[in-house]
Amino acid sequence: MTSDDEARLQKGVLSAVEVRKGERGRDPERGREKRHRSRSKERRKRSRSREKRSRSRSRERKKDRDRDKGRDKDRRKDKDRSRDEDGKANDAAGKEKDEDQEEHPVKKEPLSLEELMAKKKAEEDARSKPVFLTKEERAAEALKRRQLEVQEQRQRMEEERKKRQQFFEQAKRAADDVPDRVDRRRKERERYRDDEDDDDRDKIREHKDKEKEFEAIKERYLGIIKKKRRVRRLNDRKFVFDWDASEDTAVDYNPIYKDKHTVQFFGRGHVGGIDLKAQKKEQSKFYGELLERRRTQAEKDQEVVRLKKIKRKEEKQKWDDRHWSHKSLEEMQERDWRIFVKISALLSRVPHPQPLRKWSESGLPSSILDIIKELGYKDPTPIQRQAIPIGLQNRDIIGVAETGSGKTLAFLLPLLVWITSLPKIERQEDADQGPYAIIMAPTRELAQQIDEETTKFAKMLEIRSVAVIGGLSREEQGFRLRLGCEIVIATPGRLIDVLENRYLVLSRCTYIVLDEADRMIDMGFEGEVQKILDYMPVTNQKPDTDEAEDEEKLLANFASKHKYRQTVMFTATMPPAVERLARSYLRRPAIVYIGSVGKPVERVEQVVHLVTESEKRRKLVELLNRGVEPPVIIFVNQKKGADVLAKGLEKMGFNACTLHGGKGQEQR
Known part of the structure; x- marks a missing residue:
């Protein structure tokens, strides 16, 4: 609504009010009608004025919206324009700043020596200090x-x-x-x-x-003469002058050539009686006599001496080339020893002494040699050839050889030699001090076998031996130990039991044998063996120096009970546990290898038959019926299978028995 409209409206309202005031006094009714009319008019006017105002307001709102849109467009244009101008201004300012920096660069002052030293010291301190990392940080770094x-x-x-x-x-x-x-x-x-x-x-x-x-x-201008071709007539024959070697033209003509003439020989059957061999012989004889007449007596004597030297040289060569078994010990040369060692399959890491060739050269006492001869041991085995001379020097030994190679005598004979060298009275007086030697075996059966072999020599030499094994009465074994003995053959478990219960002491034990050491370690006896060795006295232990290899110092007290302790170990293989045990308790040992380490025994023939499960029994009976010399060992997987197989073989007429862990010690 405009200002003119408002002025007119106010004038109209004032005039109406004044008229109503003048007429109010004259006629009240008339005045009411007029008032009523005037009110209706006013209402109409008001409604019209409201419509006009609403129209004018809507128009004004539309104009305002159009005006706002125009202003927004102008503002956006101004903003874009201002952005472009600001960007250009910033670029120009940046360029000017760069130019100022290029023209006037900032001078960097060098660090002083004190600052450098302080900085270096701080870095070293930081590096030297340990940095603690939490478990999560370590895990994160590892990840x-x-x-x-x-x-x-x-x-x-x-x-x-x-x-x-x-x-x-x-x-x-x-x-x-x-x-x-x-x-x-x-x-x-x-x-x-x-x-x-x-x-x-x-x-x-x-x-x-x-x-x-x-x-x-040429033919046209030189006139070459043409050769006429010879015409052969039909009655001409071609004559051949070549004869075959088998043809004899004289056969048909002269009968003399049919039979060859036999030459008549004179003298010794040579043509004309001349013998070339006889002539050469006579000629050599003639020249020999001529030289003999010309030679002086001194030359003749010199020739005789020369012939004698040649004969002696040939005889000596023939004598030296004899077989080593026909030579005495002093006549053996290095070549003979080399051949002997190669034949015997010996491999020793000790240069001396030389191996045994026969029992008579072993240096053993006559009493022991008589027993060996009586038992029927003709020649020493390879392990005995090398181990016995080393054992007689009181040196520690590691023997690597398979089972059944004669190891028992290899460690038993040096022990018997030392015990027999001690006075018998001294042995009886020290009976309560324990045995002189301990022989350890991994199983009871092997210990009993060693005990039987020891008893063969011990009875004749009046030496007492006791077997300390499981499965037998401990009290009975303790009673025999209290009576006194020189040799104890034992298994590690029962020996520990006897030592802990004070049935036995090892105060004078100076000879220790570990037989089948690898099997002993595999069966878990390493701790028991070390415990037993700790029971030994340390006063007689060899020093771990060159003195342990000096023969003179080792044999200084050999014939007395104060000799150095001697440890002998026999094994079929050398696992790390056995090497560790040897390093702990052996002093500079002599290592003897027999045969090839790790290979099967060459004296055992191995035959493999690939058969099915149903054919095994028939094949076994077939092999037994071939006449195999008993005893025969048959290995099976289970104890029940051994019993069933033994019953079946007994029904077939074979004498069979079983041996397994299900039977008692007495039955086995």
């Missing part, structure tokens, strides 16, 4: 390192895969190019060959044409 390793490995694998793929592609391209290249070369060669052939044919043709032309010119 990070692992991720880096995996990433590097993947990169390497990817590079290798790419290289391999590239290599295969190149090889494939090269393989594809080869046939084309070969075909191309072959075609080039064929084309070149065809060209050469064409050239050669052309040259030959031209040459022939020239020759023909030349011959035609």
Whole structure:
């Protein structure tokens, strides 16, 4: 609504009010009607004025909206324009700043020596201080390192895969190019060959044409004489002068040539009675007599001496080349010892002494040699040849040999030699001090076997031995130990039991034998063996110096009970546990190898028959019926299988018995 409209409206309202005031006094009713009319008019006017105002307001709102839109457009244009101007201004300001920096660079002052020293010292202190990392940080670092390793490995694998793929592609391209290249070369060669052939044919043709032309010119201008061809007549015969070697032209003509003439010999059957051999013999005899007459007596004597020297040399050579078994110990040379060691399959890491050749050269007492002869041991076995001389020197020994190679005598004979060298009265007085020697075996059966072999010698030499094994009465064994003995053969478990219960002491034990040491370790007796060795006295232990290899110092007190302790170990293999045990308790041992270590025994023939489960019983009976010399050992997997097999063999007429862990010690 405009200002003019409002003025008119106010005037109209004032005039109406004044009229109503003048008429109000004159006529009240009339005045009411008029008032009523005037009110209705006013209402109409008001409604019209409201409509006009609403229209004018809507128009004004539309104009305002259009005006606001225009202003927004102008503002956006102004903003874009101001941004462009600001960017240009900033660029210009940045360029000016860079130019100022280039023209006037900031001077960097060098650090002083004190600052450098302080900085270096701080870095060293920081590096020297340990940095504590939490478990999560360590795990995170480990995970990070692992991720880096995996990433590097993947990169390497990817590079290798790419290289391999590239290599295969190149090889494939090269393989594809080869046939084309070969075909191309072959075609080039064929084309070149065809060209050469064409050239050669052309040259030959031209040459022939020239020759023909030349011959035609000669014939035309020189008049060459033509040879007339000889005409052969039909009655002419061609005569052949060559004869076959089998043809004899004189057979038909002269009968004299049928039989060859036999030459008549004179003298000794030679033509004309001349014997070339007899002539040479007579001639040599003639020259020999001539030289004999010319030689002086001194030359004759010198020749006789020369012939004698040659004869003696031949006899000596023949004598030295004898077999080593025909020579005495003093006549044995280095070559003979080398052959002997190679034949005996010996391998020793000790240069001296030389191995035994026969029992008579062993240096054993006559009483022991008589027992050996009585038991029927003709020649020493390879392990006995080398181990007995070393054992007699009181040295520690490691013998590597298979089972059944005669190891028992190898360690038993040096022990018996030492015990017999002690006075018998002294042995009886020290009976309560324990045995002189302990022999340990991994199983009861092996201990009993060693005890039986020891008893063969001990009875005749009046030496007492006791077997301390499981499965027998401990009280009975303790009673025998209290009576006194020189040798104890035991298993590790029962020996520990006897020592802990004070049935036995090892105060004077100076000889220790570990038989089948590898099996002992495999069965878990390493701790027991070390415990038993700790019971030994340490006063008689060898020093771990060169004195343990000096023969004179080792044999200084050999014939007394104060000799150095001697430890002997026999094994079939050398696992790390056995080597560890040897390093702990043996002093500079002499190592003796018999045969090839780790290979099967050469004296045992191994035959394998591949049969099915149903054919095994028939094959076994077939092998037993071949007349195999008993006893025969058959190994089975289970105790029940052993009992069933033994019953079946007994029904077939064989005398069979079983041996397994299900039976008692007495039955076994």
